[in-house]
Amino acid sequence: MNTITINEEQALWFRARRGFLAGPGAADAASVARALVGVQAQQEGPARLALSQRMAARPNVAALQAALTAVPEGLVHTWGQRDTLFFFELADWADVVAARDQWGPGRRLGPRPSLETLAACGEVVEAADALMTKGVVDGLVPESLLEGLLPYAEKAQMEPLRFATTRVMWALAQSGTVSLAGKRGAERLYGARTWLFPEMAWPQDPDPVQAAARLVRRYLASYAPATPADIAQFFGARVREVRDWLAALAGELVAVECGDRKGLLALAVDVDTLRETPGDEEDWPVRLLPLWDSLLMGHKDKSWLLPEPADGKRVWRPGAYVTATVHARGKIVATWKHEPRKRGLRVKVTPLSGWRASFTEAVAAEAQIVATHLELPEAEVTIT
Numbered sequence: 411m412n413t414i415t416i417n418e419e420q421a422l423w424f425r426a427r428r429g430f431l432a433g434p435g436a437a438d439a440a441s442v443a444r445a446l447v448g449v450q451a452q453q454e455g456p457a458r459l460a461l462s463q464r465m466a467a468r469p470n471v472a473a474l475q476a477a478l479t480a481v482p483e484g485l486v487h488t489w490g491q492r493d494t495l496f497f498f499e500l501a502d503w504a505d506v507v508a509a510r511d512q513w514g515p516g517r518r519l520g521p522r523p524s525l526e527t528l529a530a531c532g533e534v535v536e537a538a539d540a541l542m543t544k545g546v547v548d549g550l551v552p553e554s555l556l557e558g559l560l561p562y563a564e565k566a567q568m569e570p571l572r573f574a575t576t577r578v579m580w581a582l583a584q585s586g587t588v589s590l591a592g593k594r595g596a597e598r599l600y601g602a603r604t605w606l607f608p609e610m611a612w613p614q615d616p617d618p619v620q621a622a623a624r625l626v627r628r629y630l631a632s633y634a635p636a637t638p639a640d641i642a643q644f645f646g647a648r649v650r651e652v653r654d655w656l657a658a659l660a661g662e663l664v665a666v667e668c669g670d671r672k673g674l675l676a677l678a679v680d681v682d683t684l685r686e687t688p689g690d691e692e693d694w695p696v697r698l699l700p701l702w703d704s705l706l707m708g709h710k711d712k713s714w715l716l717p718e719p720a721d722g723k724r725v726w727r728p729g730a731y732v733t734a735t736v737h738a739r740g741k742i743v744a745t746w747k748h749e750p751r752k753r754g755l756r757v758k759v760t761p762l763s764g765w766r767a768s769f770t771e772a773v774a775a776e777a778q779i780v781a782t783h784l785e786l787p788e789a790e791v792t793i794t
Contacts (some may be wrong), residue, residue, distance in 0.1 A: 435466030440484030448496035458517025475627035634676035717764030
């Protein structure tokens with residue numbers, strides 16, 4: 411395997427451009443989801459902001475939501491790595507489903523619906539010619555599943571049948587039978603893949619290792635340089651499986667030397683781009699990134715993003731909470747919170763060790779873009 415040498419800022423510059431945080435921005439939301447190998451969407455507000463912040467047009471909530479709910483728009487909302495909801499590019503959906511067996515099982519407790527139950531529910535779902543709620547499978551949940559899930563429903567303070575039908579729709583989504591499709595009031599809506607995307611080709615019996623390897627290739631195209639441990643962290647897998655995926659990419663990889671970090675890899679086709687000199691402040695602007703932004707979830711090694719190690723505990727919090735952050739030249743220099751009000755958006759910025767007073771003007775400009783995204787007239791920024 412060939413080896414290249416780059417410095418840390420070149421690595422961060424590569425990730426910023428490939429992740430649409432530097433340069434002109436993406437043409438559409440699907441391009442962002444493709445570049446990031448999914449935009450985490452457990453909470454849709456931060457996900458919409460993460461998409462908008464990377465798009466050339468910086469669309470507001472209404473415009474972006476209209477695009478996200480269009481059928482088809484090139485995005486699918488479903489469970490991905492780490493059993494977490496994501497917006498994926500439609501072309502990645504089959505690989506996400508196929509690779510799931512290679513990833514960790516997630517933390518969802520209790521029994522899964524049987525294959526027989528899923529087959530019966532799948533027939534009902536695929537026969538529907540409209541969006542549906544999980545109530546469409548109410549009459550198909552067997553008593554054995556209700557009984558098995560009862561302790562978990564009680565702990566979640568949910569009605570047992572409602573809990574069980576949620577589990578059924580989750581399992582159908584994991585198999586690629588359905589995807590999430592917005593809400594009707596507070597009720598989640600689902601759509602059958604065959605109805606939402608009737609022209610979509612769906613592979614039969616895909617190879618899970620090859621599917622996982624294709625997703626790793628795309629991960630490295632945006633998050634390189636990265637180690638096997640970084641890849642394992644991103645996909646919620648074990649390093650042992652990652653080595654199998656990397657073996658499937660033999661001949662496509664190069665080793666990367668960057669300071670004293672070990673085991674870094676990148677795609678050979680990206681060598682020239684990795685070696686490029688970072689741009690100035692105009693090319694690489696200060697950015698406000700939302701909660702759970704993909705950039706903060708991309709690597710096990712968080713030192714890439716931190717001017718000082720002690721800053722990490724202010725960003726990655728207990729309970730898998732990832733704080734909204736201010737970035738300057740690829741480094742986290744502050745955290746931020748926002749509070750929508752009738753008169754505008756109140757933004758509170760808390761500096762970390764890398765903060766400089768010269769960032770204030772750029773942060774104010776970015777805060778105004780966030781306010782416009784949220785359809786609010788103006789932003790008021792406070793540096794605490």
